[in-house]
Amino acid sequence: MFDLHRLRLLRELKHRGTLAAVAAALSYAPSSVSQQLSQLEAEVGVRLLEPVGRRVRLTPQAEILVAHTEAVLERLERAEADIAASLTDLTGTMRIASFQTAAFALVPTALSLLRDIYPALRVHVRQMEPESSLPALQARDFDLVIAEEYPGNPNPRPAELEQEDLLNDPLHLALPEPADDADGPTAALRSLADRPWVMEPKGTTARHWAMTLCRNAGFEPDVRFETTDLLLHLRLVEQGHAAALLPDLVWSGQPPTVTLRQLPRGQRTRRIFTAVRRGRSQHPAIRACRLALQQAARQVTACIDA
Template sequence: MLDLRRLRLLRELAHRGTLHAVATALNYSPSTVSQQLAQLETEVGVPLLEHVGRRVRLTPQAQILVGHTEHILERLEQARADVAASTEGVTGTVRVAAFPTAAYTLLPAALTRLAGEHPRLRVHLTVAEPEQAVPALLARDFDLVVAEEYPGRPRRYDADVAELLSDPIRLALPAGSDPPPAGQAWVMEPAGTAARDWAVAECRAAGFEPDVRYESSDLLLHVRLVETGHAAAFLPDLVWGGRPPSVPVRPPSAERRIRTVVRRGQAGHPAIRALRQSLAVIPSRSGRSGSAPARSSASATSS
């Protein structure tokens, strides 16, 4: 009989990459993790780890075990969800991760709605970009992630995904700005993010290389730099929180898709359903759902 606790340690190692990271996440010592995995190897009867320099790598047999462990944990989460659905009221704690703009504009109203309808439900919110939040969801650090997806840059989710809204993205220029976008300084999200890759591709499609002088994942800083005349930016409508834009904006260049992501085993949990429903109400109230098709990137940027 294989020990489920040891199987979970192996799965954690597959997600987190190092014994130290597993130990930190689970409040174990690295030596305890190593000993438990060694006992699992004895139970299975084949090597599960290979040493590569100072790190360890899972063997093909370990990957097989991790796949089965994922199915077992998913069924256990489904069992918990079914039990919770059979009881009265929505209780417990939901750990949520949301990218900054969603955390600023969508979550406060959703939390207010939840407090009125499900006062015994506790929500823990962490601001995190999807690049970090989605892997952490699969590692069971979060229960729900609010993620963004830019045109032509789809994310692959090994999870349950629900569409939340379409968020138009507009070119924003400083007030009274004479130079065209090609002559502006720009503020963009950090290099390597989907938002940055999309924005640079938009500029190149319009025939110029953007002069990116400012980098930040905080879109409120982007707004401030445009307001004070220091930079041009691509700003999604969500950043205004339903208020009129404070800077000149042009027609949408494109739309980003905003989705909620949960592990498949938790999709039916009453707490997850309640939170998703509360988030879904917000876009419909602000009139953002069902946005019109986006215009082509080149025409929006060079007009």
């Protein structure tokens, strides 16, 4: 019988990449992690790690072990959910990661709903972009992640995670001054070819989508401002410093404060969803958080539609 604790360390190494990262995440000394993995190799009887420069990578046999470990941990997640469902009070701690606009527009309302119904449930929230939060969810740093998917840029869907749609968030071209929309969405984009732009940083899904959108309209945008803070995007547009691509959630159901124009067909909404580890979706705390977020999303959507 293999030691489950050591198997989890091997799984952590797969998700975090280095022994130092595993040690930091679990508050161990790197030497302790290395020793535990050496003992696991002795138990299994095959080599599990091989050096690659100053790092190590998992052997094919280690990958097999990690796949089985994932299945065992999923079963334990289900057991934890069943035990929690058998209790009358909802207690414990929920760790949520959310990107900025969802944290701004949805999370406070959801927290109020949870506080009123489940006062003994502790909820910790951390702002984090999906590029980082979804891998961190797999690494068990969070229990639930609120993430986004831009049109034409589907996210990877790891088998270890379960997704549930939350809402479709309309996207707009935000202009630094009033302009008519007579010539259509592509022409509106092209008319800003010589203007400064604000976009999210390189390497993000949002930046890739925005660059593709502009290039398909026939120009390379002059990106002078880069930040993941969409409220700063909005402020730069409001004061005439840049054009931007903004979602409705930036206004949290309030009237827009800048001139907005439609985007080309097929590029007008981003998908907002929640993700949890497989086997954990029926945990009462997960179900409660998802329900509260759905109610918050309905409130914001109702304000936008009104």
